[in-house]
Amino acid sequence: MGCRILRIVVALVICFVAGTFAKPANPALNKVLVVLNSLDQQTYFSRFLDSLEKRGFNLTIKAISDNSVSLVTWEELAFNNLLLLADATSGASFTPAKVIDFVNRGGNVLVAASSQVSETIRDIAIELSADFDEKGNSVFDSFNSPVKGKSDIISAKKFTGEHIIIPPTLQGQISRGELPLLFRGVGHRLTGKNPLIIPVLVGNPTSFSYLDSTKGKAAPLTPGSLVGSSLVLISAFQARNNARVVFSGSVDLFKNELAEAIIGDKKTANAQFASELAKWAFQEKGVLKVINTFHHRLLENQQHGSYRIKEELLYEIELSAYYDDVWHPYASSSPIQFTATMLDPYIRQNMTLSSKVTDTTSTYTLPFLTPDVYGVFTFQVEHKRREGYSWIDEKEVVSIHPFRHDEYPRFLSAAFPYYANVFSIMAGFVVLSGVVLYHKDSTTVAKVKTN
């Protein structure tokens, strides 16, 4: 009995603690493994790491050379998030295969590199369609180099696309130069057309990536070089299982040094920017979840696994988005589409935001008529916009069957002549039978002919 009370108390305490400090969408997923080149580098990142800890994350700090660490134990994640700040060195616990396995199991990773970028980081990145420039190259920008004497520190200004990873206000402040964002490190490019990765921060038109030794005094001349907006500084990757990976070409971006720097009279945006990046990477914002999907006949309120052809249905999906530490109703900036597919899409329509809104959820609905084709349909809501939200792919298999034998009209008005015909013949038959059976021919006697 006492034991039970103790357990409840402990549970309550845990809940309380978690409720007070935990900030990720799922408070249970707050274990972060911070990997550094060596443990003494910890102080360089103290601002950033403290901010994470303040937000409720449970940090474990390890050197990359530590071989006792494993990301996955007994096929389960030992940590939910990996903060890979070891830009230059490799370790046996953090091989590309292990990190990719970690992502495939749902772990989030924030990778920061530098001009000393390790082969491990390059190998991880290439699998995710981000291709870091070779070791010994840095990003230079002679027109945006705010710190005198340090030609490799540039002030990055250019964002691409509309996404929620960096809030628009901060984006505006950075690109207008009100809050300079200092970047020192390596650039990368995005290979191919992988739709899962989006560039967050790209080079200014005057940026380029070239050998360190030139100190920005020479520019690359080969056509494939990374220059301008093809030079990606920071990119964000969201795997199909919604695990998130952020590649930052600059590990210094997260360091106290640049965060505390004063450019002219302005503070830098680095601290705020880094924490926004981490918030997205570690599922503190832009997390979508489907609370419920529901389809029913327009006049009923019950879901079935099978409907008839040409029936009026209503499809509903209840969504919730997580940001600013709580779940909100989700109102998408782009249309959410419903699709009913049987080999080919028969219905693909935009859903409308219904008036059914709760504190945390919103509902999108679509009334539609089932196709005049029977078969096994897939009702699907696939919402994959590159805005930084989690992917939504809700599928349900529903069979659409033809009319039942008793659902056809019983009597057709067009067939009334035939009904009349049938009944008149039946009546005539009865009358004729009566006449033949009971008619007595008094005049002649029928001759029975034997055959």
Next chain:
Amino acid sequence: MGTAKTAADAVWLRVVILVTIGILAVSSRLFSVIRFESVIHEFDPWFNYRSTMHLVNKGFYEFLNWFDDFSWYPLGRVVGGTVYPGIMITAGAAHWIMNKLNFPVDIRNVCVFLAPFFSAFTAVACYLLTTEIKDASAGLLAAAFIGIAPGYISRSVAGSYDNEGIAIFLLMITFYCWLKAFKLGSSLWGGLTALFYFYMVSAWGGYVFIINLIPLHVFALLLMGRFSARLYVSYSTFYVIGTLSSMEIPFVGFQPTWTSEHMAALGVFGLVQIVAFVEMIRSHLSAQEFKSLFHGLIAAIGAAGVAGVVALVASGKIAPFTGRFYSLWDTGYAKKYIPIIASVSEHQPTAWPSFFFDLQLLMPLFPAGIYFCFQELRDEHVFIILYAVTGSYFASVMVRLILTLTPCVCIASAFAISKILDIYIAPPKDIPNDEEYDATANTKDKKIERSKTISFGIHEIDTRLSVLIPMTLVLVLFAWHCTWVTSNAYSSPSIVLASQGRDGSQHIIDDFREAYYWLRQNSAPNDKILSWWDYGYQITGMANRTVLVDNNTWNNTHIATVGKAMSCSEDVSYPVMRRHDVKFVLVIFGAVLGYSGDDINKFLWMVRIGEGVYPNDVNERKFFTDRGEYRVDESATPTMKNSIMYKASYYRFHELYGPNGSPYDRVRNQAIPKKPISLHIMDEAFTSENFIVRIYQVKDLDNLGRSLNAAASFGKTKRKKRISAKPVAVGKHRNIDEDED
């Protein structure tokens, strides 16, 4: 009953003999149950079994409206409207009755034993029919023959729960009723004929045989000038009630009014009306008047009728014959135009040894019986002759139609043997004149001729024995042969195989059920399985999973899609599999055991059917070597080696033979290359004990958005893409930018 009082005349004896024959017929079909177990056999019976379960569990109306979403994914199948429900309803009714009588019999056992029990009824029906043709002793012989003839047993062993199991009984009883009806001119029997015809329509597509044979019989009798009021009454009753009731079967629907298969019956029905009308007029007119009228009328109506039919066919009101029907006339038709029909082994033309295999002694006796029919040539004999002619033709065109010929062969042979036995067993009579008089009572003109002979019958015992002993011997041999064939050829359930060791011990090979059970236990309930259509019914029945195609080959395109998925390379097949939500790929592979009915041997049909619809993706020629051979060894073509079927079959096959062994395909008798086969779109999920069934799990799209090929080679090869090593054109970058918008 004027002939000598044979033993067969005693009713109790006949009943005893018939019951014995019934028991014999049932018990000789139980080999498979005794050897293996009470299990549903082969392919189609699994569907029938599954639908029967549906009927029993959900009731008749749910069965009638059953939309099966477990087959033909994602098209689904309207089972209620595309099935002959007779056998399910029969089994369901038997199950219901027995449960009401407090015999709680499992529905599976009802299904397994249905066909053997109906074979006993078939024997009785055959007895009745032959009694109409000749007499009771011939009837008993015919019953005995049909009870053990392998041609019929092949489709009615225990576990062979298929339409034919009850259809042959219905065929016989319908014909019996028909003979009764026109002999008596009775509309009651005509109605009974129609009733059994309705049952037959509900049970088997072979009902078309009845609705063409009976009109043919009527037509032949008309041509022979044997029209009578009896014929008119019986045929009209049968046709009207039979056709109206057959239209109650949803699968048949309005077909009797517009398909060519049913037009003969309609035409004869019209003809009978005309002839009856003409007869009536003739009875009211003088001969001369009638003659001129008759000629004019016949010519006019005939011309109008032919023109009408031609016009209707040309305008599409009457459907031209279906492909399956054409293949009955031109055996090469299916191979040329409908590979899906030609690919079924039971649709192949019959090889002549199979006649002797299935009918043995009956085969030489059959013509003798037909000869005796010609000799007497009463109306019912005309029927048997027509049945024999058409039945023989169809049996020689399609292997499985030996089944419809078998009863006719049994009847004719029984006729012949009974004739011989009548002569050689019957004792000579003391008063020959009386005896002769009775024996030839129905043919009066022969009476004078016969009366010249003083004695009738065979007097010498040695003469009798010289015929009777060999006769008995061949009959015994026949029974011996039938039992042997039944036990060795027709009693294998085909889902369970058996092999015999050197010492005669039996070894059961149960790979199919092992694999299906694995699927049942290890896959999610809504996973879709891709396999060749042969295994569709078994997978839905035993594994309870959704399949893309099954043995109800109603959609050629869908089957061709599966053929394409099997015969293309991984990268081509993967989108096809994704589109159909395929989770598992199942192939049958016999090379380890020497099981020749495997998918590699059927593979060319997949290619052919696939090519029929997707000629750009599949090309049969590319599966043959330069020398035109179909090979699976080192010299197999690249297309062959890259096909999903080849890869799935031989994946890791060489590992079975160890590092130094030489992998060898025991079906194709070819050495298999030792080079490992790599698969990137699927993983091996399960391989059964003897490698017969192999199941592969199709991978999802890569979590990281790579191609599956790249994902599979991750960690195995060195990274290739490098900025410095491979400069990318500026345009490429622009593409990325465009992508973001």
